[in-house]
Amino acid sequence: MKKLCSWLLVLVLAAASLAGCGSQSTDEGSKQSEENSAKQEQTAEPVDVNIAALKGPTAMGMVKFMDDVDKSEVDDENYNFQIAASADEVTPKLVQGELDIAAVPANLASVLYNNTKGQVQVLAVNTLGVLYIVENGETVQSAADLKGKTIYASGKGSTPEYALNYILTENGIDPAADVTIEWKSEHSECVAALANDPSGIAMLPQPFVTTAQTKNPNIRVALDLTEEWDKIQENKEEKSALLTGVVVARSEFVKENPEAVANFLDHYKESVDYVNKNTDDAAKLVGQYEIVTEEVAKKALPECNIVCITGDEMKEQLSGYLQVLLDANAQSIGGALPEDDFYYSE
Numbered sequence: 001m002k003k004l005c006s007w008l009l010v011l012v013l014a015a016a017s018l019a020g021c022g023s024q025s026t027d028e029g030s031k032q033s034e035e036n037s038a039k040q041e042q043t044a045e046p047v048d049v050n051i052a053a054l055k056g057p058t059a060m061g062m063v064k065f066m067d068d069v070d071k072s073e074v075d076d077e078n079y080n081f082q083i084a085a086s087a088d089e090v091t092p093k094l095v096q097g098e099l100d101i102a103a104v105p106a107n108l109a110s111v112l113y114n115n116t117k118g119q120v121q122v123l124a125v126n127t128l129g130v131l132y133i134v135e136n137g138e139t140v141q142s143a144a145d146l147k148g149k150t151i152y153a154s155g156k157g158s159t160p161e162y163a164l165n166y167i168l169t170e171n172g173i174d175p176a177a178d179v180t181i182e183w184k185s186e187h188s189e190c191v192a193a194l195a196n197d198p199s200g201i202a203m204l205p206q207p208f209v210t211t212a213q214t215k216n217p218n219i220r221v222a223l224d225l226t227e228e229w230d231k232i233q234e235n236k237e238e239k240s241a242l243l244t245g246v247v248v249a250r251s252e253f254v255k256e257n258p259e260a261v262a263n264f265l266d267h268y269k270e271s272v273d274y275v276n277k278n279t280d281d282a283a284k285l286v287g288q289y290e291i292v293t294e295e296v297a298k299k300a301l302p303e304c305n306i307v308c309i310t311g312d313e314m315k316e317q318l319s320g321y322l323q324v325l326l327d328a329n330a331q332s333i334g335g336a337l338p339e340d341d342f343y344y345s346e
Contacts, residue, residue: 046075046076046077046078046260047077047078047257047260048077048078048080048100049077049078049079049080049100049101049257049260049264050080050082050098050099050100050101051079051080051081051082051099051100051101051102051264052081052082052083052084052089052090052093052094052099052101052102052103053081053082053083053084053102053103054083054084054085054086054087054090054103054104054245055083055084055085055291056130056187056205056206056207056208056291057126057127057130057205057206057207057244057245057304057305057306058103058126058127058245058247059083059103059289059291060207060275060282060286060291060297060301060304060306061126061127061268061271061272061275061306061308062081062103062268062271063271063275063282063285063286063288063289063291064270064271064274064275064282064285065079065267065268065270065271066081066271066285066289067285067288068267068271069081074267076263077260077263077264079264083289083290083291085186085188086154086185086186087104087105087108087158088185090102090103090104091104091108091112094112094120094248094250095112095116095119097250097252099250100249100250100253100257101123101247101248101249101250101253101261101264102247102248102249103126103245103246103247103248104158104245104246104248105155105158105159105160105244105245105246106125106159106243106244106245106246106318106321106322107158107159107162107322107325107332107333108157108158108159109122109246109248109342110322110325110333110334110337110338110342111332111333111334112248112334113334113338113342114333114334114335114336114338115334118251118339118341118342119250119251119252120248120249120250120251120342121248121249121250121251121254121341121342121343121344122246122247122248122314122318122342122343122344123246123247123248123249123261123264123265123310123344124246124247124265124268124308124309124310124314124344125243125245125246125307125308125309125310125314125317125318126245126246126247126272126306126307126308126309127243127244127245127304127305127306127307128226128241128242128243128244128305128307129163129224129225129226129229129241129242129243129244129305130205130206130226130244130303130304130305131159131160131163131164131203131204131205131225131226131242131244132203132204132205132206132209132221132222132223132224132225133146133151133201133202133203133221133222133223133225134194134201134202134203134204134209134212134213134219134220134221134222135199135200135201135202135219135220135222136194136197136198136199136200136216136218136219137199138220139199139201140201140222140223141222142223143167143168143171143173143223143228144171144172144173146168146171146173146179146201147173147178147179148178148179149179149180149201150179150180150181150182150200150201151164151179151180151181151182151201151202151203152182152184152189152190152193152194152197152200152201152202152203153181153182153183153184153190153202153203154183154184154185154186154187154189154190155187156183159243159244159245160203160205161183161332162325162328162329162332163225163229163242164181164203164225165328165329166229166232166324166325166328167225167228167229167232169328170232171228187204187205187208188208188211190202190203190204190208191204191208191211191212191215194212194216194219195212195215195216201222203225205244206300206303206304206305207291207292207296207297207299207300207301207304208292209221209300209303210292210296210299210300210303211292211293211296211300214295214296225242226242226305229241229242230242238320238323239320240317240320240321240323240324241317241320241321242321243317243318243321244305246318247268249261249344251341254344261344262346265308265310265346268308269308269310272306272307272308273308275301275306276301276306279298279301279302280298282297282301283295283297283298283301286301310344310346311345311346314343315343318343319337319343322337322338323337
């Protein structure tokens with residue numbers, strides 16, 4: 001009996017020893033796996049990130065980011081920037097995969113999402129309201145005064161057109177019958193038209209308002225369309241804000257390169273923060289990248305409402321804005337509100 005007990009004790013001790021070795025081996029294996037993963041992350045090759053911004057506030061918010069890349073101070077990914085004069089230059093490249101990330105008008109992001117069956121995601125709101133009605137004279141004191149006027153404007157089929165139409169309609173003006181809107185392909189053409197028309201009226205975003213005033217000091221801001229939008233919201237149960245632009249990315253790129261997307265947003269947020277806090281230095285960079293002159297940028301930057309809003313706040317603001325456009329003209333956002341997967345979540 002004693003011999004049997006002795007054998008049982010030996011077996012128990014042996015099993016315990018083996019269990020301990022197994023646990024140690026598992027711990028060491030787990031530790032080794034973590035170290036290997038860390039090494040892989042450290043040695044992961046940077047990916048190419050092709051980015052486009054529009055010539056205006058969206059590009060102005062990126063100038064510090066672009067400058068850091070050009071100086072090789074940011075090298076976690078291979079960032080390639082281009083600045084376009086209009087959204088028409090950007091959207092085909094985005095759809096065809098030549099661009100990975102782009103700054104586009106807010107409503108156009110929804111149109112792209114619907115037309116490509118979800119192949120685009122919005123990463124951030126980058127510009128709040130920057131649209132203004134300007135004129136050479138004193139004839140426009142309220143939105144109602146726009147009735148019967150001719151307005152030079154750019155941005156047909158995107159945020160400027162739909163924002164203007166919404167404000168006109170809510171003030172009892174039929175955009176198709178009560179005003180004449182002369183659409184130009186670029187904001188700079190509106191500035192030129194205004195310069196050649198002593199009684200001209202134009203809808204312009206910053207920094208082009210400042211550009212126009214630099215050429216003709218008599219041009220004044222008659223209406224801030226963000227303020228006009230807010231006045232309309234006072235009597236609405238569900239309120240919304242006027243948004244101008246967003247940053248979007250190809251959904252496939254986001255899925256395949258989550259770290260690169262996170263890196264981009266980190267750098268972009270830092271750039272926007274820098275631009276908003278360092279007007280003079282940022283203006284130099286804006287001039288350097290030939291977005292507008294340094295002189296114009298210095299005056300315009302404080303009025304450009306450049307932001308980088310992400311996550312739940314982005315979804316709340318953008319979905320509210322798109323709902324207003326849907327109610328006014330469903331085609332302005334591609335026929336329907338985007339699903340939840342439209343909104344990128346970190």
